[in-house]
Amino acid sequence: SEVKKIAVIAGDGIGPEVVAEAEKVLKVTEEVFGYKFETEHALFGGIAIDEKGTPLPEETLDICKSADAVLLGAVGGPKWDTNPKELRPETGLLGIRKALGLFSNLRPAVVFDCLKDASTLKPEVLEGTDLIVVRELTGGIYFGEKFRRQSEQGEEAVDTCAYNVTEVERIARQAFEIAAKRRGKLASVDKANVLETSRLWREVVIRVAADYPNVELEHVLVDNCAMQLLRRPSSFDVIVTENMFGDILSDEAAMLTGSIGMLASASLGEGSYGLYEPVHGSAPDIAGQGLANPIATILSLALMFRLTFGYEDAAAAIEAAVAQVLDAGHRTSDIATDKSKAISTSEMGDLIVAAI
Amino acid sequence: SEVKKIAVIAGDGIGPEVVAEAEKVLKVTEEVFGYKFETEHALFGGIAIDEKGTPLPEETLDICKSADAVLLGAVGGPKWDTNPKELRPETGLLGIRKALGLFSNLRPAVVFDCLKDASTLKPEVLEGTDLIVVRELTGGIYFGEKFRRQSEQGEEAVDTCAYNVTEVERIARQAFEIAAKRRGKLASVDKANVLETSRLWREVVIRVAADYPNVELEHVLVDNCAMQLLRRPSSFDVIVTENMFGDILSDEAAMLTGSIGMLASASLGEGSYGLYEPVHGSAPDIAGQGLANPIATILSLALMFRLTFGYEDAAAAIEAAVAQVLDAGHRTSDIATDKSKAISTSEMGDLIVAAI
Ligand SMILES: CC(C)[C@H](C(=O)O)[C@@H](O)C(=O)O
Ligand SMILES: CC(C)[C@H](C(=O)O)[C@@H](O)C(=O)O
Numbered sequence: 001s002e003v004k005k006i007a008v009i010a011g012d013g014i015g016p017e018v019v020a021e022a023e024k025v026l027k028v029t030e031e032v033f034g035y036k037f038e039t040e041h042a043l044f045g046g047i048a049i050d051e052k053g054t055p056l057p058e059e060t061l062d063i064c065k066s067a068d069a070v071l072l073g074a075v076g077g078p079k080w081d082t083n084p085k086e087l088r089p090e091t092g093l094l095g096i097r098k099a100l101g102l103f104s105n106l107r108p109a110v111v112f113d114c115l116k117d118a119s120t121l122k123p124e125v126l127e128g129t130d131l132i133v134v135r136e137l138t139g140g141i142y143f144g145e146k147f148r149r150q151s152e153q154g155e156e157a158v159d160t161c162a163y164n165v166t167e168v169e170r171i172a173r174q175a176f177e178i179a180a181k182r183r184g185k186l187a188s189v190d191k192a193n194v195l196e197t198s199r200l201w202r203e204v205v206i207r208v209a210a211d212y213p214n215v216e217l218e219h220v221l222v223d224n225c226a227m228q229l230l231r232r233p234s235s236f237d238v239i240v241t242e243n244m245f246g247d248i249l250s251d252e253a254a255m256l257t258g259s260i261g262m263l264a265s266a267s268l269g270e271g272s273y274g275l276y277e278p279v280h281g282s283a284p285d286i287a288g289q290g291l292a293n294p295i296a297t298i299l300s301l302a303l304m305f306r307l308t309f310g311y312e313d314a315a316a317a318i319e320a321a322v323a324q325v326l327d328a329g330h331r332t333s334d335i336a337t338d339k340s341k342a343i344s345t346s347e348m349g350d351l352i353v354a355a356i
Numbered sequence: 357s358e359v360k361k362i363a364v365i366a367g368d369g370i371g372p373e374v375v376a377e378a379e380k381v382l383k384v385t386e387e388v389f390g391y392k393f394e395t396e397h398a399l400f401g402g403i404a405i406d407e408k409g410t411p412l413p414e415e416t417l418d419i420c421k422s423a424d425a426v427l428l429g430a431v432g433g434p435k436w437d438t439n440p441k442e443l444r445p446e447t448g449l450l451g452i453r454k455a456l457g458l459f460s461n462l463r464p465a466v467v468f469d470c471l472k473d474a475s476t477l478k479p480e481v482l483e484g485t486d487l488i489v490v491r492e493l494t495g496g497i498y499f500g501e502k503f504r505r506q507s508e509q510g511e512e513a514v515d516t517c518a519y520n521v522t523e524v525e526r527i528a529r530q531a532f533e534i535a536a537k538r539r540g541k542l543a544s545v546d547k548a549n550v551l552e553t554s555r556l557w558r559e560v561v562i563r564v565a566a567d568y569p570n571v572e573l574e575h576v577l578v579d580n581c582a583m584q585l586l587r588r589p590s591s592f593d594v595i596v597t598e599n600m601f602g603d604i605l606s607d608e609a610a611m612l613t614g615s616i617g618m619l620a621s622a623s624l625g626e627g628s629y630g631l632y633e634p635v636h637g638s639a640p641d642i643a644g645q646g647l648a649n650p651i652a653t654i655l656s657l658a659l660m661f662r663l664t665f666g667y668e669d670a671a672a673a674i675e676a677a678v679a680q681v682l683d684a685g686h687r688t689s690d691i692a693t694d695k696s697k698a699i700s701t702s703e704m705g706d707l708i709v710a711a712i
Contacts, residue, residue: 090549142550146552153523157520161514193446196503196513197514230608247547248578249582251582
């Protein structure tokens with residue numbers, strides 16, 4: 001079959017360790033399923049600041065653009081936290097999203113059986129929770145004009161939040177498509193009782209809904225959604241929302257599953273192009289010690305196979321392998337009840353490879 | 357002693373019922389403690405739209421302005437939800453906050469012993485949770501310029517978020533004062549890695565912190581805060597944040613206590629002036645049936661005594677009376693385990709009055 005090009009960005013902290021395990025999985029998938037991949041590594045985030053003087057070097061962007069998909073580990077760390085804006089890993093993150101046109105961020109929040117107890121929610125409340133947050137990723141207050149000015153009450157800072165019909169429509173359409181393939185329920189989250197952008201959002205979502213008569217749509221105000229996620233998490237199927245609200249709600253949703261360290265995410269653009277990364281961060285405190293859990297990154301690769309390449313067989317095989325290894329009781333230290341029996345990052349990777 | 361003037365706004369839904377019980381408590385406080393109150397009722401919200409054609413009539417504003425404090429029941433309901441903006445209860449709410457200069461919204465989130473089990477969080481996680489969210493209430497994206505314009509990608513909506521130094525400083529100072537009188541811990545929540553307003557916010561908070569060396573300050577990103585509230589709610593003491601983030605986080609915090617129906621809130625301006633209201637809404641579905649729980653409104657009155665009038669004795673007496681009635685097992689239907697034994701709104705009010 002055709003050779004697929006994957007840009008691999010290891011990044012900072014535990015990024016290189018978890019990405020290395022995902023690459024082992026990539027290799028075994030080639031052997032088992034006959035797919036062909038070509039990987040190219042690129043610098044991004046803190047390490048790119050150190051080595052190239054910018055979080056998002058041109059070369060990295062070129063590598064990503066010429067690839068079919070991007071696999072990202074994690075970026076950031078205290079070392080760069082006090083840098084000026086242009087020299088911060090987050091700036092690279094926002095830059096790459098915009099430059100690659102990744103307007104949609106999917107964060108499935110599911111409960112792993114072996115991690116049920118890690119949640120702070122009661123098991124009976126968590127039961128059956130399986131939702132996905134579809135977050136708009138290249139618009140809103142993240143990318144609007146920002147500036148300072150003098151006011152009569154001292155210096156003033158301004159952020160601008162803007163959304164146009166096209167931006168809302170494409171993310172709404174994608175969320176409806178996803179909901180139609182799942183349990184057919186979509187919650188559109190806004191603050192239409194206060195914000196003009198939210199009123200536009202709601203108008204467009206209602207218009208798009210006409211094309212999806214089988215998807216049940218509800219509008220939820222963002223403050224109410226923050227509450228309902230706590231009260232009835234299992235009643236949500238797909239949640240679609242704008243950039244800033246999505247940042248907050250997707251983290252809340254991920255945390256309540258108790259499985260945050262194992263969750264995968266996808267950032268998609270037009271067509272099948274996508275960037276895939278674990279939901280967890282770069283965890284600089286445990287970097288380089290073989291303590292990191294590579295499962296979220298490996299599952300992000302599975303998501304890439306499913307969403308970008310349409311390799312459902314390989315995606316399913318990876319997910320099954322992960323489940324099998326967990327069922328057999330293997331745990332990295334972050335999810336181990338008995339830390340003394342915890343296995344290392346590469347041992348976990350090897351077990352998953354063997355199971356595939 | 358001096359006569360204190362209280363503007364009473366019953367509002368919509370269950371508003372009139374719960375406010376009536378708080379007024380009974382007001383009367384008995386006069387008798388027991390010798391304080392003198394003068395109340396004046398005013399129309400606001402949905403009922404004001406129906407009777408006066410505007411959610412916030414001039415007359416109501418005058419009554420509030422000439423009073424020392426405002427007691428508010430609840431506003432809003434489906435009847436007005438599809439009205440144009442100027443004819444919606446929320447517009448009145450935003451208008452009254454701005455007109456009265458209520459720049460600070462305090463929402464204490466505490467766990468009532470009798471409601472511990474109502475939370476979806478595990479009891480051991482909830483244990484000891486007692487926090488207060490200090491939300492900036494008259495600035496940010498709520499009050500910035502809003503408009504529509506044509507763009508190349510269709511109609512575009514814009515909201516503007518602005519904060520100046522004075523606005524941030526006064527709310528920060530108040531939050532530090534509150535933290536200093538509590539457990540001495542302040543979490544300032546922002547999105548300084550993305551927003552210019554958040555960077556200004558953080559700069560000012562750091563500057564104000566110099567005046568409060570005994571308060572331990574941490575900066576928490578809003579997405580992380582949404583997670584940490586779930587993971588370690590009891591570790592928070594005071595949380596201070598801007599308007600939009602405060603809307604979301606205060607609702608999340610209230611919901612995780614399981615006691616949302618019993619929580620009081622205060623909106624304060626310069627000096628001792630304040631507006632006090634329950635955190636819960638107007639609950640139109642149960643309005644007029646004597647089913648509403650008046651405790652949150654009665655506790656809002658206690659907060660008024662403490663924060664606006666400095667009547668700590670009366671505030672403490674009301675809180676003790678509420679605790680005593682609950683300890684004795686009395687419940688309105690919203691908090692009753694055995695609904696058949698539930699008492700009515702006015703029975704609950706009478707019991708609290710008797711206990712004072
Ligand atoms: C690091 C930060 C800029 C980023 C965001 O806010 O989008 C992160 O929180 C995320 O959710 O990916
Ligand atoms: C009704 C709405 C405008 C209001 C707000 O967003 O401030 C409400 O949610 C609140 O928190 O008091």
